[in-house]
Amino acid sequence: MATITNPGSCESECKEIHESLENLTHLAPALAIKTQIEKRQIREKYMEMYGEDLISCLQKRTTQLAKSGGDGLGVSSGAAGAALALWMLDPIERDAVVAREALDQKSETNYRAVVEMFAGRKSSHVVRIKQVYQAKFGRVIDQDVLCIEPPHDPYKKILVALVASHKAHHADLSQHIAKCDARRLYQTGEGRSGAIDEAVVIELLSKRSIPQLNLTFSTYKHIYGHDYTKSLKKENYGEFEDALDVVVKCISNPPKYYAQTLYGSIKGITKDKGGLARVMVSRAEIDMDEIQRVYKNKYGTDLIEAICESIPSGHYRDFLVALARKTSSTASSFSSLSTSS
Known part of the structure; x- marks a missing residue:
């Protein structure tokens, strides 16, 4: 499948895709190396040629394959x-x-997936996501977050605060505010006995932008000599601290957070359904190289090796491996649907 420069030039690719829907052997790794622009062009041309959305076709085929299992x-x-x-x-x-x-x-609510959106996206992107969410599903995402059950779930408290943070006015980053907030986190956390003061944490999460929070956490480490997350590991801490640990890691060190998420999904030690595919797909064109470096340093094995050891041979594993091998320099280097992973 050649590199595409405009929708009119990808008729042959769309024809191959249409014919390959019955067998994903070559389709999965070939599409994995496409850029965002190429994928958009393919989707537009496919609609023009066949009168169907490629995404809908893939979803239908997914349902059929999952039910059959004949081969x-x-x-x-x-x-x-x-x-x-x-x-x-x-x-x-x-x-x-x-x-x-x-x-x-x-x-059951998949909290990590929602955390990644509110803690790992720019406010301008969150605004657009909300618009698409409402247009596509006829629902307001902020309201759906408020409707999470149970009402007192610690993740819900944090997510509601993060929703508010994206609505707040975002001034330039302030080192002074970061120092004050870091000291406040210490004084209401590890600097005293007992559990951390949830109200203080929720207040800061709701009033500060994600970049400002990131600066606060880095300032905390500079002042106190260790990550804020280390202070959340006390034995007498509970579910709120566990949830906060996930959010802080996602904000302050995305590659490490995603490496840990991948490890948990690959090893089957997490409730995060779909975490493996979600992370591989969402980070492939952003920081997959760095995530793989962190994964290797932290767990002593290459991410691709871990995937091949834990995921059964088949189209799914081929696709994940192709995404893992995708880098900015190789994004468009493959030239055929028949390219193997």
Whole structure:
């Protein structure tokens, strides 16, 4: 599949994709190396040629493959199809879709997926995500966060605060405010006995921008000699501190946070359903190289090796490996649907 420069030049690619929907062997790794622009052009041309949205076609095929399993690869193909559908979405639309699935009250709320959106996206992006969320699902994401059950869940408290932080006026970063906030976190946390003062944390999360919070956490480490998350490991701390630990890591050290999320998903030691595909897809064009370096340093093995050791052979594993190998310099270097992973 050649590099695409305009929608009119990818008829052959769309034809190959259409024919490959019955067998994802070559389709998954070939699409994995496409850039955002190329994926958008393919989706537009596919609609023009076949009158169907490629995402919808992939989702339908995913359901069929997951149910069949006739060739012994149904589960793998179904997972690959679902990951492919997510991958082909525009990043803003993808976040909206992930958020809706995470907040669906028919199932347990996937807090990590929502945290990643509010703690790891620019406010301008969050505004656009909210717009797409409402247009696509007819719902208001802020209201869906407020409706999370149970009402006193610590993750809900933090998410409500993060929603507010994106609505607040964001001034330039202030080192003075960061120092004051860092000292306040210390005085109401490890600087006293007992659990941390939740009200203080919620207040800061709701009033400060994500960049300002990041500066506060780095200032905390500078002043007290260790990460703020280290202060959340006391034995007498509870669920609120555990939830806060996840949020702080996502804000202050994204590569480390995503490496840990991938490890938990690969090893099956987390409740974060879909975490592996979500992280691989969302970070492939952002910081996957750095995530892989952190993963290797922290767990002593390459991410690709870990995926191959833990995920059964099949289309899904091929797709994940292709995403792991994707870098800015190789994003458009493959030239055929038949390229293997």
